[in-house]
Amino acid sequence: MKLATALWVLLLILTALTTQSAVIAAGFLVPFVLVMTYIKGQVVIDHFMGLRHATSRLRWIVPAWLLVVVGGIAYTFTLS
Amino acid sequence: MKYQSQAVAKPYFIAAIGLFLGQILFGLIMGLQYVVGDYLFPAIPFNVARMVHTNLLIVWLLFGFMGAAYYLIPEEAERELFSPKLALAMFWIFLVAGAATILGYLLVPYATLAEMTGNNILATMGREFLEQPLPTKVGIVIVALAMLFNLSMTVLKGRKTAINLVLLLGLWGLAIFFLFSFYNPANLVKDKFYWWWVVHLWVEGVWELIMGAMLAFVLIKVTGVDREVIEKWLYIIIAMALISGLIGTGHHYYWIGTPEYWQWWGSVFSAMEPIPFFMMTLFAFNMVNRRRREHPNQAAVLWALGTGVMAFLGAGVWGFLHTLAPVNFYTHGSQITAAHGHMAFYGAYALVVLTMISYTMPILRGREANSRKAQVVEMWAFWLMTIAMVFITLFLTAAGILQIWLQRIAAEPMGFMAAQDQVALFYWMREITGLVFFTGLVLYIVSFFIKGEEARAS
Amino acid sequence: MNIAATLPASHDQPRTLPGDLAIWFFIFAELLVFGVFFLAYAFARARNVELFDASQLQLDRISGAINTALLISSSYFVVRAVDRIRHGASHACAGWLVAAMTLGGAFLVLKLTEFAGKFAAGITMSTNTFFMFYIGLGFFHFMHVVLGMIILGWVAHKAWRGGYSAANHAGVETGASYWHMVDLVWIVLFPLIYVMH
């Protein structure tokens, strides 16, 4: 449970960073926020949902979803 | 037959098949009117034939659902039906009301029928599929409530399984959504809005529960696969159907005067609607592949697999074809819609009722399965009707594409009737294929009268 | 021929995803819907950047951030609940679940306040495409929080009455998985709609 607690704190910090990123990372807001989001999502998937230790053949689906969604969003921000 | 009261299903099924025959006859009449405009005029105008065709469809499917429920619920609940007498009384009421309504359509002009039946008290008539006069609508509600009472009491006192609960939920939903047919606002936008709450929420919502439950029931019986496995599938299918289907109603709100955001919501949610249908296909094949016994009624297995495939093609593939707003902008209300409507109704609901009939009728007639010979004829009927329906769909799709091109895309758009003339060839082919369908249906009815030695498990 | 002997029934295979397999299919379907909507938002935005950026300025980013913290924390509490039941501590498990639900409730209140503010300002789904997504997606997610809380409440109730044990607690994991999904979706939704421009 120590790990979970540490990760919880990490997630809260990343959330604060995301929120304040407009100030902290004015120039590269989008990549910064997307990386934060990806990390947060992956932490929840691996450790909260517990998919990291799952042995199912289906366990790749949620991480793949995250990758596709974050990747797709990143792509659209290169369009404009 | 495990319980005596299951026998009430039989008259329901017989009525369903009879009305099915009537539906197809009127389909053929209309198919001909499409190309020979004054055929049977003025005795049976197109709009009347259309109403009879679609209303008979709905009514025979309802007969089928009810019969199936009266058979299925006692078996799953492991007790006799709460009141077989009530079920039988409802059968006669429904049959008489149905017949009277159809006669009313055929014998009296629709406006006169409306006057005669109190449409001025509560205006409910005039909307596609829901054309029934007020007394008929009230009758449907009474019959449905009596059935729900009867079935719910049976389940309450008996064993509760995923299958009978899902079926009950679906039937309750069917009755509840039908209530929207009593609300017919003068505002045309609202009118359409609520109309879809009956039509769409039926076929892409609660009827899917009914279908899922009936398919699961037959699959358990003919494959012997564990109930637990089948129930899990059932739950997932139902969940998917409801998530996608409820908000998916939005795919009918694109151009009727509702806010623009429905183009997003309708498109995205209805794009998911094929998933439950696809899962039903997987479900059927998966269960049959895992079967633990060879059931002597191989015809029933064929109908069940056919339901899986055709429902996915008709609802899933042909539905998806025109469900995204940018596509529907062109296809709306064209022959593409008719193509989809035909294959989806046949593939999902006609076939699932026929699957139930195929499995239960031999049992209701005192044997586990029909003779080999009868089954072979029944399977021929399946293939003729199904292949005919595939071709009807393809011809209508071709007609639709051409129609859309000529009427809506071409540099110099044609008028509606001019475009219809250009695609008449496809309508002729549809009509000929319709005759093949009709042959299949006749064979199907013949198969009930073929005797021979009962087939045994291999 | 005895087919049964050659075909393994699926339910005696070891369970490999936490909780009931059925909930995972449900989760996949939900993620698919949300995923499609996120991408639809992103592409719609790319075609109308000024409108989206201007409209986004009207959102309360702090409220969104607090809501993120609430959901993340409640997710963490649910992790604790699962840990407790693995040690057979039914009441502690129920306690953590109730704590998680409390945060979920706070999320709902905050979200409603946010929506009320927008409606009071005359903003609706028809205002423009940005607000269509903001309100539509927000409301859709809102309903998922509600459903998640119902599931957690049911699990907590059963846990409190001793319905689960160290050996048998798939139900807790099932509810937990669903709740984490609700959290995961919000983790993407928040930066996408509130922050990135």
Ligand code: HEM
């Ligand atoms: C078994 C299930 C289904 C049945 C029985 C069915 C039947 C029908 C019928 C009869 C119509 C024509 C209604 C009218 O008179 O205007 C229709 C329209 C439509 N259906 Fe289905 N449908 C089913 C499933 C689906 C699915 C799964 C989708 C989407 C993926 C879909 C998409 C549509 C659309 C977009 C329309 C409107 C067409 C237009 O704009 O003209 N349907 N359906």
Ligand code: HEM
């Ligand atoms: C086999 C021969 C059949 C023929 C020739 C036929 C013909 C027709 C025609 C001409 C229409 C009217 C289309 C229009 O308004 O322009 C129609 C409508 C309809 N038919 Fe059939 N039909 C046949 C079989 C069936 C079957 C087997 C089903 C379902 C199980 C069915 C379900 C429907 C439905 C749902 C509509 C309304 C479609 C809509 O609103 O778009 N028909 N049919």
Ligand SMILES: [Fe+2]
């Ligand atoms: Fe629909």
